[in-house]
Amino acid sequence: MESTQQEVLGIFKRTQALLEGHFVLRSGLHSGHYFQCAQVCQHMDAVERLAQLLVAKLAGWQFQTVLAPAMGGLVIGQEVARQARVRYVFAEKENNALVLRRGFKFAPGERVLVVEDVVTRGGRVLESLEIIRQAGATPVGVAMLVDRSAGTTKFDVPAISLLELSFPTYPADQVPDWLAKIPAHKPGS
Numbered sequence: 001m002e003s004t005q006q007e008v009l010g011i012f013k014r015t016q017a018l019l020e021g022h023f024v025l026r027s028g029l030h031s032g033h034y035f036q037c038a039q040v041c042q043h044m045d046a047v048e049r050l051a052q053l054l055v056a057k058l059a060g061w062q063f064q065t066v067l068a069p070a071m072g073g074l075v076i077g078q079e080v081a082r083q084a085r086v087r088y089v090f091a092e093k094e095n096n097a098l099v100l101r102r103g104f105k106f107a108p109g110e111r112v113l114v115v116e117d118v119v120t121r122g123g124r125v126l127e128s129l130e131i132i133r134q135a136g137a138t139p140v141g142v143a144m145l146v147d148r149s150a151g152t153t154k155f156d157v158p159a160i161s162l163l164e165l166s167f168p169t170y171p172a173d174q175v176p177d178w179l180a181k182i183p184a185h186k187p188g189s
Helices: 003-014 044-057 074-084 123-134
Strands: 018-024 030-035 065-069 087-094 097-100 111-119 138-147 159-164
Touching (some): 003 044, 003 138, 111 123
Antiparallel strands (some): 087 097
């Protein structure tokens, strides 16, 4: 594992954003690992460092605005925009779909970067890309802290992450014995 990935993993462990144990995920699947990125967002020094590492990976990308999907991308999206010195907006849920509210708009052709904390299947990122396109703006890419799919989730724009991980998940009736011995927790998303 490269030094940047080790540093990022260390930040997640230090801030208790990467948990180990027995977890029931929102999907109903069981896992021995859980990302709770809200934990890292309590520590602004960690958020600042993670954004610094992410912005460094964006060298050469041209964007005018960062769009973050609520809730997960809010803090890291704002810090990436601050460090890149660009405009920041966010999308939020309305009737379980992401929308722009609060008067946020994109100009035609405006170059927009989507920033998210953790991506597993990429649903909120796909919604964000569609919001950008529907407004006539141009999505330039996706930047995420953690790609939980280990690179298998693909978008039609370039995507980068600080950390690619994939932890095994198990249906409730196929939980391995070693995991079943640990009391299950449902931490929520």
